[in-house]
Amino acid sequence: MSATRVLVLNSGSSSVKYQLLDMAGGAGERLASGIVERIGQGEVADHTAALKRVAAELAAAGLGLDSPALAAVGHRVVHGGTRFTEPTLIDDGVVAAIEDLVPLAPLHNPANITGIKVARELRPDLPQVAVFDTAFHSTIPEAAARYAIDAATADAHGVRRYGFHGTSHAYVSRAAARLLGKDVSDTNAIVLHLGNGASASAVRGGVCVDTSMGLTPLEGLVMGTRSGDIDPAVIFHLSRVAGMSTDETDTLLNKRSGLLGLCGDNDMREIGRRMGEGDERAQLAFDVYIHRLRKYVGAYFAVLGRVDVVAFTAGVGENSAAVREAAMHGLGGLGIELDTVRNALRASSEGASGGSWGGGPPGGSWGRLISAVDSRVAVAVVPTDEELEIATETYALVSAAPSDVPTAPIFRS
Template sequence: MSIVLVINSGSSSLKYELIDVEAEQTLASGLIERIGERTGRATHTVPVTATPSVERTEAPSESTRELPIPDHTAAFQVMLEAFADHGPSIELNPPVAVGHRVVHGGKRFFEPTVVTDLVKINIEDLAELAPLHNPANLQGIEAAQTMFPDVPHVAVFDTAFHQTLPPAAYTYAIDADVAEKYRVRRYGFHGTSHKYVSQRAAEFIGRPLAEVKQLVLHLGNGASITAVDGGRSVETSMGLTPLEGLVMGSRSGDVDPAVLFHLHRKADMSFDELDDLLNKRSGVLGLSGTRDMRDVLERRAEGDAAASLAFDVYVHRIKGYVGAYFAQLGRLDVISFTAGVGENAAPVRAAALAGLERLGIEIDEERNAERSGEIRKISTDASEVAVLVVPTDEELEIARETLAAIEA
């Protein structure tokens, strides 16, 4: 009885994964897109599995439907139809709980939380800190409760892992009364990924998590770095929102706040336009015209100047954070790369850590160039710091935390 349904609800999308937590096995997953548009798209995937409780399949199967999906409740109905038509049977493999990814928990939620009416009120209240995410997350919770009324629902917050940040790390140096009134502080994000990867890294090097000082670089379309000391987040690059920190697919990361004042005064840009600029038209996209690091690497290899600059800015920012967080930790045992770019872009990994041999960090070129879906070491045997590539599994971590919350 360890099956959990994990839900990641966006404003116009719904991702789901049915997971056997004890076996650490995905039984099925899916993505429902374009919710609320004229025609939606639903994809359901059943992987190869040898779990006795589910139907055996010889090869992964994927089914796709296009149909109107007016809202999230309809999306859940489409999901249930996919399970009924393509398996595995929800009736034979009923989830004991539903785990929901919720982006922003503010400072109120520091652990996985069973959803109650009060919890939903708080998620809605925190929407002002994550207006693009929390309302959609709440929609998913309410729709799921309609479809699965007899099992507990658990909210797992992206920010929760970072509740261990010390005051010196989460406090911004602005007027204290203003900060308190408007809840301005560093919260951090990608918490489930940073937690999962830091645990896997400690296991891989064969040391107790409580003894390990490490950096986790979550490099995807969104990107963040976290310093983890003994399993606790002590420094992280994202702040009040997911905009601060590293250069990302379309987000600027760190920028002088006075740039906004300058553009407002000189270019007559409104606050909404500035928000759009930094979140949707900056980062790798703003520098190169594409947000996809694969395209950047291909164009860079062909001598494209814009792509080369985007790459250089991207890795320059990462290297600066690695050095800063090394200083905060005082010692470093492990650096882990994860997420789409971190797991697949060998040139990014190599350039981000190049020249850091004096810090005990040395990449093995051949190991770094290897492609694998498994956790692996890419540093040399002489490197004092183990450098790893660790495939993240946020859904499994959400499922684990959901199960732990209902068993507590």
């Protein structure tokens, strides 16, 4: 039996999400998926117990971790800094280097590392691969990556734009090109990943040239609970006039801002319901969200020069017709004309199986067009699949000839 299966693990602070995919023929057939939650509470004492539960669930389905069909484990790692710009085979040095990057992602990298360590203990003989959220954005030019602060200070402390949601932006930019029937190398895309966390990217020929998130996932678009772009002096002002500490301001901007801070809700469905009832706070939150989104779309038109497709993805992007319509409204001057009927339809009612709706891979679809037939710029809804992207990158790495496997430089600070 050839080894073609990849187990994808996303280890959070209190949960472990997993998917097992068969990469034979590049199809990425999903064999199993699940989540173990409430780690540290009740029956799941720690990540070791969580991973053992994952193994037990897979074994019960006849897909055990001891199967010779399992080729590798792919791990989502949030922050790779400037050290990791591509999928990387994990060894002790790589683990140590990811630990060095914890100050850049103190909420995420520690949990990712724990998942890696436990998985390596369970299957020390199996190739394990780290796939970094920041890697796809490592191609942005210095003019986009640099903040205009003292260069020596920035270099000493790793202060620059890294970007996040990279696996989603990579997958969606390629899927959008396929939806248009174009080669990704000849496609310029603006990708709008709109979930509770939200980010935009400008992708030229499959290569990211700009992205909205920065040193951390706080910068950029208005999000569910994060402020996005804000005058940095607000932090100093709140320190002086409100006596807020660094930790209190961090909590304010990351957990009590965005849509939640503006109207008390971070669920776009609930905000839409409230808007329908004439709720002014909900309407304002929606308007601020859309205003910021449109600013980034316009900015990335300027960055790219030519745009072939604007692709909406993630929970809000895939499911909120109101957000898509408001974001694209009045952009005819940029060549964007939305088809409001297509936009309002749910994917399940369209049967996106070919023609103008776009075909897709076996077992799925690359997405659907919602732009008017005569729109110069296509607008698409492209369901993201970060797990498939991680599995694809992992399998490509472990399947490569030894001389083709990249060795990431490890610099210990």
